[in-house]
Amino acid sequence: MAAPMSRFAGCARQRDLRGRRIDLGGGLFRVVLLASLVASVGILAVLLVDVVNGGWSVLSTRLGDFLTGVLGSRPERSGVFQGIRGSLWIAIFTIVLAFPLGIGAALYLEEYAPRSRFARIVDVNIRNLAGVPSVVYGILGLAIFVKSLRGFTGGNTVMAAGITLAILVLPIVIITSAEAIRAVPASLREAGFGVGATRWEVIRHHVLPYAAPGILTGTVLALARALGEAAPLILVGATTGFLGGGPGSLVDLGQLTERFTALPIIITTWAGRPQEGFRALTAAAIVVLLVVVLVFNAAAILLRNRYEKKRR
């Protein structure tokens, strides 16, 4: 006896459970996704191989000399020590200024500020600031930290540059931290308030630890951005010419008010030099910059993993 449904061809009851249907759209989608991944990773790999290959003659023969040497006019004796020092100072300024300020601002926006029109305007503006070209921050740094606050920063110094870059990445830190804080489940806050915790205790013991991995991800991005910027540094007076003092030590507070340089500046300058020898130096300096960024990122990721483990 035929079931009444069997009048309809291909109806669910009649379908064969075995065999494969070819899912053309799904298969195609998968291929496109894989292609995107291969393309992105491929480009990165080509860049890396090219740079390492280009700088290999320097990295393999005089690595120590290159890292500890100072800038010079002859390629075979030039080194990036001052650049590493400048970039480290910039990283320190970013960590000391942008991180606490940014996380604090995000906490206030998310946890304390009333949901008013004003708060929304501030929020939108911070998002816009994150998209402002870095040159604009360079001009700001030149006008404020180099010129107006000369008495404090000493003019074209690494201190002026560090503060400028800290402000450049501040919106990124605020946005990513605010997003991480917003992702903390409301039930967790309620649980804290429910046992009689104050707002500060809820934030300190529950919101911040829960949001920490997300906040750290944002700070990694911000730090990498600060270390890679060249344009604002040119405006606030980074130089590859006359640098005061000798090699000096890596972290020497006297350096704060001296002329300075940084790895991205050295890279742009060397890339423009006509002599053949600087080509390999440029590639080697890029490798050094990548390693510096990687070290900071690795530290932040290790820290993030610790917090993520705690969260479980």
Next chain:
Amino acid sequence: MTGPVFDVHDLSVYYGQFRAVRDVKLQIFGNEITAFIGPSGCGKTTVLRCFNRMNDLIESARIEGTVEYHGVDLYDRAINPVEVRRRIGMVFQKPNPFPKSIYDNVAFGPRIAGMKGDMDEIVERSLRRAALWDEVKDRLKSSATGLSGGQQQRLCIARALAVDPEVILMDEPCSALDPIATGRIEDLMQEIKAEYTIVIVTHNMQQAARVSDRCAFFTTEVNELSDTRTGMLVEFDRTETMFSNPADERTENYVTGRFG
């Protein structure tokens, strides 16, 4: 102690312009279990959250009328909501343990309250009262999120008991649990009611009939103008009266399962 623990007069709660619940008048008595029943959206949870100022966390929420706790107006300007919540604990609908160890979950409240005494003892006593001690005593340092749903909810009860409150507010504490876990929580409520006053919101009429001494039935009325629903209290009485001989027809329809 004489007199009711809570005395609610003409309480209305608004979210912005929207009136979520209106004109609630009831008393909660000490060492009793009071159940709030009624269909979804009738304002049971909203009223419950007025008892420990939890609605303060919602920016647009405001109340009219008074909620008195031992004769003190909880919404008086001088009242500190943090102190209120230390005296009046809460257990939520979905188990929400902190993503920390079992021990730290229970110890958090006493620590921030600055409670004196041996913390290990406070944790053990709270977990015993919540009938969870035997199951977790060997893994106090492991994460609370690894517990089953029923265990997590009992942990949340232990966490609430740890600060030694007078009242425990329970917002549908069993709605995410299976019948066995539900039974354990209900037994637990009976055991602790000698020391605490319990207010429980529940969707489950059998649960209200089983555990509660008094019962408040809420329902909704549709506002003709704005097509919104406002909750209201229909009847409040001893549970056996509510279930055997209710005064209001709507209560009878609800408890006999003809509506809702």
